[in-house]
Amino acid sequence: MIGGWVSLDAAAASVWVLDGTANAVHEAEVWVNCELRATTDRAGKAEVALAAGDRIVVRKRVISVPSTKGLHDYGWAWNVWHTNVVQNNDGTWTDWTVTDPAAQQQIVISRHNGIIGLNLMASIAYNASPRNVRQIRDGFDGSSRLLFDVTDGQMVLERVSIHEEGFGLASADVQIFAEQWPRAHVGGKAGLQDPASHIFMPGPHFVGQPWNSYTTNLALVHELGHYAIGAEDEYGVGPSGRAAKCTVDREKFPLQSRASIMDGDGTEFCHDGNHSMDTTHGGRFHTSVWGTLVANWDDHTLDLRTPMSRGTVNPGPTTIPCMFRTQFRIEESSTVSCPRYTVTTTYNGAREAGVEAALIKGGERHHLGITNKYGNLPSTAAFDVSPGDQIDFTKTLAGGPSHFENLVGSTIVEACEGEVVALKPYRWHVPYWIPKLDLVDKLIRLEFPLGESPIDRTQLEVLVGQPGIEKHRVEMLADEQNRRFVGRAAIDMARGDLLEMTVRVEQPDSPPQVRSSRIQAAMFHPQGPGTGVGGMTPPVDAVDGLFNLFAPGGEVGLQVDRHSLEQGAVVTTATTVAPVAFPGGWHAVSAIVSIAADQPLHDIALLRLRYEPTKVCPPDVCPIDPAQPISADGLRLVRFDGQEWQALSTTADAAHYSLYADIREWGIYAVIAREP
Numbered sequence: 001m002i003g004g005w006v007s008l009d010a011a012a013a014s015v016w017v018l019d020g021t022a023n024a025v026h027e028a029e030v031w032v033n034c035e036l037r038a039t040t041d042r043a044g045k046a047e048v049a050l051a052a053g054d055r056i057v058v059r060k061r062v063i064s065v066p067s068t069k070g071l072h073d074y075g076w077a078w079n080v081w082h083t084n085v086v087q088n089n090d091g092t093w094t095d096w097t098v099t100d101p102a103a104q105q106q107i108v109i110s111r112h113n114g115i116i117g118l119n120l121m122a123s124i125a126y127n128a129s130p131r132n133v134r135q136i137r138d139g140f141d142g143s144s145r146l147l148f149d150v151t152d153g154q155m156v157l158e159r160v161s162i163h164e165e166g167f168g169l170a171s172a173d174v175q176i177f178a179e180q181w182p183r184a185h186v187g188g189k190a191g192l193q194d195p196a197s198h199i200f201m202p203g204p205h206f207v208g209q210p211w212n213s214y215t216t217n218l219a220l221v222h223e224l225g226h227y228a229i230g231a232e233d234e235y236g237v238g239p240s241g242r243a244a245k246c247t248v249d250r251e252k253f254p255l256q257s258r259a260s261i262m263d264g265d266g267t268e269f270c271h272d273g274n275h276s277m278d279t280t281h282g283g284r285f286h287t288s289v290w291g292t293l294v295a296n297w298d299d300h301t302l303d304l305r306t307p308m309s310r311g312t313v314n315p316g317p318t319t320i321p322c323m324f325r326t327q328f329r330i331e332e333s334s335t336v337s338c339p340r341y342t343v344t345t346t347y348n349g350a351r352e353a354g355v356e357a358a359l360i361k362g363g364e365r366h367h368l369g370i371t372n373k374y375g376n377l378p379s380t381a382a383f384d385v386s387p388g389d390q391i392d393f394t395k396t397l398a399g400g401p402s403h404f405e406n407l408v409g410s411t412i413v414e415a416c417e418g419e420v421v422a423l424k425p426y427r428w429h430v431p432y433w434i435p436k437l438d439l440v441d442k443l444i445r446l447e448f449p450l451g452e453s454p455i456d457r458t459q460l461e462v463l464v465g466q467p468g469i470e471k472h473r474v475e476m477l478a479d480e481q482n483r484r485f486v487g488r489a490a491i492d493m494a495r496g497d498l499l500e501m502t503v504r505v506e507q508p509d510s511p512p513q514v515r516s517s518r519i520q521a522a523m524f525h526p527q528g529p530g531t532g533v534g535g536m537t538p539p540v541d542a543v544d545g546l547f548n549l550f551a552p553g554g555e556v557g558l559q560v561d562r563h564s565l566e567q568g569a570v571v572t573t574a575t576t577v578a579p580v581a582f583p584g585g586w587h588a589v590s591a592i593v594s595i596a597a598d599q600p601l602h603d604i605a606l607l608r609l610r611y612e613p614t615k616v617c618p619p620d621v622c623p624i625d626p627a628q629p630i631s632a633d634g635l636r637l638v639r640f641d642g643q644e645w646q647a648l649s650t651t652a653d654a655a656h657y658s659l660y661a662d663i664r665e666w667g668i669y670a671v672i673a674r675e676p
Helices: 130-150 189-193 214-229 280-285 289-297
Strands: 011-018 029-032 035-039 045-050 055-066 076-083 105-108 110-124 155-163 174-177 199-202 327-331 343-347 356-361 364-370 390-399 404-412 419-422 424-428 434-438 443-449 459-465 472-474 476-479 484-490 498-506 513-523 541-543 546-548 556-561 570-575 586-588 593-597 605-610 636-640 645-647 650-653 658-663 667-674
Touching (some): 011 055, 029 045, 110 130, 130 155, 130 214, 199 214, 280 289, 434 570, 459 476, 556 570, 658 667
Parallel strands (some): 011 105, 110 155, 343 419
Antiparallel strands (some): 011 045, 029 055, 356 364, 356 390, 404 424, 541 546, 650 658
């Protein structure tokens, strides 16, 4: 049967399916030329019409593991299939080709040719545009092909459901936010079933590239390496304190065929023969990533083939058998939105360029873009804008230690096209914040220094909660003597290690300001992972005497030794706002991060901050190429010393968009670059 028609020379023929021990296989699916033709009976046989040259793939689902996370389509987390698809050493795969249609086709399926099919649920935290949803869908599709390649044809994304506006966010395998650096909890099978374990991804783009780009495929499969495989990172600083080198033979191979994707690129995992132990993964697990994959997934249902068992590296496969292509279900938002939203900003009757537009929706602030030289906002490709939405416009003219001069404007969307927003000058102070989490008593403590702003004329509203869960108001009290607001509230961390905070500031004669923050904390356990009172996920990782307080793949990394902190110390990181303006001609290219703790540092800690390469150099000037990353020359990692920003001595990792610096004090840190 070709293209839906049975060829004239096709004849009724018997397909007999056996397992590796010559037993008949019942309820095996028989696919001919990518079409499901039959299912075998108890004798392992099926009658199908065949013609010479027909291609047959047979698969049998031997186990379907129920999901404990909820909201997963059909209630399963992963399937294991036995097939007749043989993965060859040269990157190709072989199925069954019919030579004699009249003869019985005896086909063997085996646990040696097993394929793991994952069922993922993804939740987009915002109302995405149809274009953005399609890009995310295509991104999962491309990532499944890359995952099939990386695992040598033994794991795919079999099914993916995608939801908008935060539906089921707490249960989602993949949580997609408007602003987020890719990261994931380290899990394996246990992580796929843990309600507190997730992958976190940006939705609009990643380093300037859309979801359906190879760059984002690499990022998502890297995070799947943490989440589904159970692997750690293989970049940054290794247990020796030197820059990690993920494989000992890395320079011998081009990007498309080298290890390791846990270093951020390549299409292979490192194996026992080329793995470097001087990485976070090697220091924690003392084996290669392939060794971890086998330890977590090889069981009575599977006999995984590895570079170790093959005796060589399989450079592919680069195509997926059609019955294993990802099946999608997309639940789009029911909100009526503008097909296209256009707006022009003006000041004193002239069009104003360089104005930031932010969509205020559901208490969250979403960056829409910057107006061009004509004062026009480019297409808001990632977000749906609907009549009734509020959009705020801001352009900073000058900044000082406590106040910022801006052009501002705001509109409630009435017409989808042709709106004109006239900007007005305002001067205000947006206080920065320093959160601290108490993981024993399950509390968050907040401090908002006010500087010169009149405390009796400032109104502060703070909401805190976990992603996808209703946020709760934190009562803020004015401390006039110390010119600050303080507050505390109970927190629930049962669903993961990430909190979100929304801050709304109102002052006389100024429009209200809304800011968002991401907050994480970790408890220091120098006796080893998981020891001590309280704790967060992921636990502190002991790597030859060094400890990573946060998942190495996040936007903030902090590495300490056992003498840096006391047992039980809690370190909190949070995105905040700049307390003072950056030096003239410089701007932030990373998140501005507050790092605080309930105890001081006793020894040096190694800080890593990720920066956004598109803020260093616009994509139209410097196209993103993983093989040729943008130079980190000229970037600075700075600390706010209470009065001004001080530059630190740094080490750059341009391939992973990161700067490293030794720190001796907690504080507020950022990566800055000169204005392009």
